[in-house]
Amino acid sequence: MRTPVVLSLVGIAFLGLPVLAPAYYVTLMLPFMAYGVVLLGLNLLFGYTGLVSFGHALFIGIGAYTGAVLTTHLGVRHMELILPAAALAAAVVAAPVGALCVRYVKIYFGMLTLAFGMVFYTFLLKFYKLTGGDEGMRMLRPYLLGSEWPGFSKTAYLIGPYYYFSLAVLVLATLLMWRIVRSPFGLCLKTIRDNPLKAESLGVSVPRYRWYAFMISAVYAGAGGALLATPTGNVDPTLAYWTHSGNIVFMVLLGGFSSFFGPLLGAFAFIFLQDTVMSVFPYWRLIFGAVLAFIVIFAPGGLMGLFARGRRPVEVSRA
Amino acid sequence: MTANLVNILMGGVFHAAILFLVAAGLQVVFGVQKIFNLACGSFYALGAYTGVSAVGYFTAHGGPPALFIIPLALGGLAVGLVGVVVERGLLRFVYDRDETFQLLLTFALVLMLEDLIRMTWGTAPVSTGGLYLNYGQARILGATVPVYNLIVIAASLAIALGIGWLLSRTVFGRIIRAAADNREMAEALGVDMRWVYVRVFTLGTMLGTLGGALVIPATAAMSEMGIELIVEAFAVVVIGGLGSMRGAFVGALVVGILRSVAISVYPELEMLLIYLIVIAVLLWRPSGLFGAAAA
Numbered sequence: 118m119r120t121p122v123v124l125s126l127v128g129i130a131f132l133g134l135p136v137l138a139p140a141y142y143v144t145l146m147l148p149f150m151a152y153g154v155v156l157l158g159l160n161l162l163f164g165y166t167g168l169v170s171f172g173h174a175l176f177i178g179i180g181a182y183t184g185a186v187l188t189t190h191l192g193v194r195h196m197e198l199i200l201p202a203a204a205l206a207a208a209v210v211a212a213p214v215g216a217l218c219v220r221y222v223k224i225y226f227g228m229l230t231l232a233f234g235m236v237f238y239t240f241l242l243k244f245y246k247l248t249g250g251d252e253g254m255r256m257l258r259p260y261l262l263g264s265e266w267p268g269f270s271k272t273a274y275l276i277g278p279y280y281y282f283s284l285a286v287l288v289l290a291t292l293l294m295w296r297i298v299r300s301p302f303g304l305c306l307k308t309i310r311d312n313p314l315k316a317e318s319l320g321v322s323v324p325r326y327r328w329y330a331f332m333i334s335a336v337y338a339g340a341g342g343a344l345l346a347t348p349t350g351n352v353d354p355t356l357a358y359w360t361h362s363g364n365i366v367f368m369v370l371l372g373g374f375s376s377f378f379g380p381l382l383g384a385f386a387f388i389f390l391q392d393t394v395m396s397v398f399p400y401w402r403l404i405f406g407a408v409l410a411f412i413v414i415f416a417p418g419g420l421m422g423l424f425a426r427g428r429r430p431v432e433v434s435r436a
Numbered sequence: 437m438t439a440n441l442v443n444i445l446m447g448g449v450f451h452a453a454i455l456f457l458v459a460a461g462l463q464v465v466f467g468v469q470k471i472f473n474l475a476c477g478s479f480y481a482l483g484a485y486t487g488v489s490a491v492g493y494f495t496a497h498g499g500p501p502a503l504f505i506i507p508l509a510l511g512g513l514a515v516g517l518v519g520v521v522v523e524r525g526l527l528r529f530v531y532d533r534d535e536t537f538q539l540l541l542t543f544a545l546v547l548m549l550e551d552l553i554r555m556t557w558g559t560a561p562v563s564t565g566g567l568y569l570n571y572g573q574a575r576i577l578g579a580t581v582p583v584y585n586l587i588v589i590a591a592s593l594a595i596a597l598g599i600g601w602l603l604s605r606t607v608f609g610r611i612i613r614a615a616a617d618n619r620e621m622a623e624a625l626g627v628d629m630r631w632v633y634v635r636v637f638t639l640g641t642m643l644g645t646l647g648g649a650l651v652i653p654a655t656a657a658m659s660e661m662g663i664e665l666i667v668e669a670f671a672v673v674v675i676g677g678l679g680s681m682r683g684a685f686v687g688a689l690v691v692g693i694l695r696s697v698a699i700s701v702y703p704e705l706e707m708l709l710i711y712l713i714v715i716a717v718l719l720w721r722p723s724g725l726f727g728a729a730a731a
Contacts, residue, residue: 169536169539171539217715217719220719221718221722223535223536224472224535224539224678225718225722227472227536227539228472228670228674228718229715229718229719231667231670232670232671232674232711232714232715232718233711233715235667235707235711236708236711236712236715239706239707239708239711240708243703243704243705243706243707243708244704359663359667360546360663363474363540363543363546366540366543367540367543370540400551400552400554400555401551402547402548402550402551403547403548403551403552403555405547406544406545406546406547406548406549406551407544407548409540409541409543409544409547410526410541410544410545410548413530413533413537413540413541413544414526414529414530414541417533417537
């Protein structure tokens with residue numbers, strides 16, 4: 118019964134944050150919310166279906182570049198159009214890529230997704246005329262709810278309207294994902310993770326369901342990527358690089374992949390921890406590598422697993 | 437025309453020689469420990485930086501520049517001993533875990549080593565200068581090729597033969613192959629797997645660090661070189677087949693030469709072409725050209 122109380126407190130904190138917290142911390146919340154959307158989708162694949170993608174940054178890149186191309190080249194400035202367009206672009210790419218990848222599991226799935234991610238990365242990097250090469254492309258400030266918010270400075274826009282817009286998107290994405298994982302479809306995915314043979318014998322088409330999960334997670338990553346592009350301001354190929362894919366898997370693991378809210382906690386912890394570490398010590402990767410090693414070896418349930426330890430044994434699925 | 441062709445080919449083979457060393461390290465570790473070591477590229481970067489420092493120390497203390505290859509190779513091999521620490525300190529905890537966790541642990545190593553290198557050597561590229569020109573240039577069919585590159589190609593070939601001999605003709609090689617085939621059976625027959633794992637992982641690390649050290653006179657060491665190379669080494673082992681030494685050899689040649697040809701013909705295609713081949717191989721023959729049946 119603690120969950121509703123915790124959720125309401127978190128909700129109130131989120132709503133009041135732009136008023137109470139310094140602007141700097143509010144701007145850090147923007148990438149958190151964008152990654153939150155990405156990770157909800159990634160965990161449908163990782164935690165619920167048991168497939169670990171090492172190329173998911175591909176879809177973040179597609180979402181972010183969709184936003185940049187629409188705002189700078191095509192004059193489409195409404196975020197309400199950009200988000201569906203980013204999700205659609207991710208889905209269009211994910212349909213064939215996913216269909217090929219889900220034929221494999223475990224390390225082969227990871228390698229194939231990594232290879233597709235790197236194809237897109239090299240495309241972004243090398244086709245300078247289309248993509249701006251390593252300099253990338255600018256993401257212009259999008260209109261929200263049909264308004265340009267003309268009176269707002271860059272920071273005021275980000276910590277005001279854009280913050281609440283991102284929050285609304287994250288809440289909607291969370292509610293939708295909650296429905297998905299609780300539906301018969303979500304149960305089928307878990308069965309596939311735990312015992313694919315049994316799922317198959319019960320009449321669940323394993324490759325098709327894996328493909329659905331892949332598509333949904335790609336759509337989430339595309340929308341999250343578009344959401345991420347505005348606070349970043351400039352999208353570049355490193356968004357699609359394989360280490361970025363590794364980092365988002367890290368975030369999921371940090372929070373706890375066997376829990377619904379774990380990935381959100383992971384994104385939050387990753388971004389604020391990274392900011393804290395970088396303010397005192399420039400080599401954040403050293404610390405984060407050690408944290409990741411610690412989690413892998415001693416606490417595979419992540420932060421959620423540590424919190425839950427007192428209540429029930431941590432369940433670590435073996436995909 | 438021929439000169440141009442020879443240049444492209446020799447550039448590709450030189451790159452392939454280095455790639456083979458790193459990929460061979462990846463293969464031997466994957467073959468025995470079943471861990472896909474993302475950090476093999478980081479070991480390569482570590483070897484490169486150590487090589488630069490070793491050569492710098494050697495020439496600063498009056499060593500004859502013509503002998504720089506000795507401290508280079510020794511430095512590269514010595515830093516490979518870090519493999520013992522990594523295996524005993526981290527990897528041994530995860531052998532019975534899901535491979536996702538093993539992969540993520542090696543990713544943690546990638547993160548740590550990248551910043552350790554930045555902390556130790558700074559962010560600016562470092563190099564050994566033009567030392568490699570001490571060995572002069574050779575003329576092959578009208579093309580000029582640095583003799584140093586030929587030495588590295590020969591060394592890589594010798595190491596390939598050495599590994600072949602080690603695996604097929606020595607007791608340790610037989611143990612490695614037995615362990616790769618069936619760990620439980622090897623253990624039941626009295627093989628101390630802990631000892632095998634330490635040695636195999638250190639061997640794999642040393643191949644990577646040596647590769648990094650040998651490449652460095654011809655280029656400059658940068659902190660991103662590791663994470664860039666791992667995706668190429670990854671392409672090599674996928675094309676050749678995971679766990680196969682012969683596969684690493686052929687895969688390295690394919691990737692090295694194709695990359696060299698693509699750069700001179702149509703630079704935009706450089707790595708794109710290689711990843712497309714990787715995808716084609718994974719889809720058409722997931723076990724690679726020389727691999728056993730797909731896992």
